[in-house]
Amino acid sequence: MNDRERQKRVVHGLIDRRTFLKGAGVTLLSLSQFDRIALAAPGGPPKRGGVLVVGSDVSPPGLDPAKSAAAHTWMVSEHVYSNLLRRSPANRLVPDLAESYEVSGSTTFVFRLRRGVQFHHGRELTSDDVKFTFERMADQRTASPWRSIWLIIERIETPDKYTVRFTTRRPFAPFLSYLGTPHYSAIVPRDVVEKSGDLQQTASGTGPFMLERFVPENVVVLKRNPRYYESGLPYLDGVEYRIIPDEAARLAALRTGTIQYTWSVDPLVDEQVKSMPGVAVLPPKGYCAQHTLVFNQTKPPFNDVRVRRAVSVGINRREIIRAVRRGKGAITTKIPPCDAPFGYSGDEKGLPYYQHNPQLARQLLAEAGYANGIDTTLDVPPRFPFTVRAGEVMREQLAAAGIRVTLRQGEWGQLLTAFVRTTYDGMSMIPTVWQPDPDAHVYDIYHSDSAINLGRFRDPFVDQLLEQGRTELDRNKRIAIYQQLQRHIADQAYMLHPYADGAVELLHENVRGYVSLPGAQPGSRSRHFFKQVWLDR
């Protein structure tokens, strides 16, 4: 069997987009029926049993979804907890713990909960837990990284055990999207949190898997939740995350079958995996992880739009993608191609100063008073070797445009702090990650009054578009607003996004029914469906 056939066989076990869309037309079906229809795909009916062993590169720092901004926490917590809404395999918001919901006016949202849903410690989920979840995150003492999001809620009422009514302070378009994002709004049990203080070392949710054991830096063991509310699911007896930081070691473990699933951001990993019998490569479902290059605009030369534009046309985005990602990447804005139509769909059409043009760069520099070019710096994190490589390619490209760049590598914590606070010298570049809503991608980093405005620029027109995008509830109007915003940012070159990429997933071919959503973090997969996975043994 050659590689292509192998890949095909595995992909058959998954729900492809078309199969799903067919199913999605039949909106009267309940979700659990959905899942079963979709999975009656080739490969026979799902079999119960077995433990899926995942090779993970980083240990979760803790397991509390309300307290950790680390993707490696979500990777585990999204299987332990559930939310009011969730995303379907086609990336649409559908009810989860909520049976149904209504939006009245532009600030009131009423959710009716499923009845009889049990937490892992054996108590029924009620509206009080939902209220507690959001009040806890908004409470300053919780120190939740999601606090600022939920301050939008003015009040939460619980008219009865199974009804929750949220009232927001003002219209807030991303509200439902955040409710369907596992780490932002995982519903937690009041009694367990009050008893343990937090959920960093312990867990009790309503999700398909229950926490059995968490040994930091070593292993996280989840076992099947027999009382999960979608009957018959999950198929697996459990999921185990082995923490193996070294990629070579992780691939060796994949070869021996010690692990059955892992991921890689290395575009050459396909070559390495070729010689492994029974291992398939799943390419990323759309490019969701964009690089962000910021300019220190508090001083010359980058406070001059012409200099920033010179950098924008001085880099050759397509060449970077070819050289660094072997072509596996796409042109992007801050909102990545996988979120199109909010973002741009992977080409430079309509985006000003995206076409490579070294002559124009020199001309722009001369107009800005730098006829002899400029000398500047670009900070890159060695923790992400591909970012460093992209920086090297850009240095060569920019040299031809008269911009002489010194690359500086720094330790991650140091580099990130300087990036966020605009204390680097010239430019700084890091990989940034997918967000559940266009608003989350851009609001805090573009807004003039934000403490983390990247590069320290002020633009009232940008602020105006940001507020419009946040309060406009009509999807098509929002799309137009965010596209206009992206064009404006590209025109002013407030920051650059040299390319978007994504991690590939590697799995054994006896792993069936696996689905992931676009938007998984580079180097760590979250947003994946393990409850539908089964092992063909």
Add this chain to the structure above:
Amino acid sequence: MRAYVVKRLLLLVPTLLGISMVSFAIIHLIPGDLVTVLLGITASQNEQNREAIIQALHLDRPLAVQYLHWLGAVLRGNLGRSLVHGAPVAQEIARAYPVTVQLTVMSMVTATLLGIPLGVFSVTGRGRGLEAVIRVGSLLFISAPAFFLGTVLIVLGARYAPGITTLGYVSFFAAPWRSIGQMLPAALALGAAISAILLRYTRASMLEVLSADYVRTARAKGLAERRVALRHALANALIPVIAASGIQFVALIGGAVIVEEVFALPGIGRLVVNAIYQRDYTVIQGAILFLTANAVLINLVIDLLYRYVDPRISYG
């Protein structure tokens, strides 16, 4: 003797105090801060969230106050909690330390079993060919970094012996044999380099001792060469080797981090390095304090061991 031990133990107090102050100052001097790293590159990176975290973790107090607060807790036997995930620091150390001790002991045993006999053999062995092989081999092991050897072992193991698990950690107390077996490749990777060092020490020391007067006397008495080498020469030649082993042992406890990383062993080296990446100040402080005390105590034991193997040494 007892006075000596007591004196050494008392010296531990100013040592730990000094180290804790220096490390506290240094880790807070590293550019980059805990709150930014905690919030990551998400929509969460804003002032409201920063404030909440700073308040919750008391990071708004002056550094000196933070230090005294920490010191006061430590004196009452409380190393505090991780700033990142809230677990008690003592529990984190207690989890990581046995892994590292096991790895260190297994590496040292491997190194000793390989290094000392080969060192003796490289002096007494006949046939210059074999001797050259040992010398070149030892040079190779000293020069090849342990992570390289480790990766080679893992990759070869995966290809040719896929049934053997070489990654991750199983507690020695839960399953002793499995635990030892699983850690063996890591111990080999680390032990190989150290065995080469021990080999060189043993060889140099043996060459010196074999030209000593008492060795000539022993030979003159007509003892077999084997007996001369092992009983008379080796016993004396081992003194500098023990010193070298001690240094390696202490170095391994905190310094096996790369091999721990490659073999996915949750040891104390990784605990410290990850804590530094995340600016988890309490974990770094606690672990440094612990490792310092550990190093001082191990050195004390080695000094006492010296006295045992070499009666000429006395500690007044």
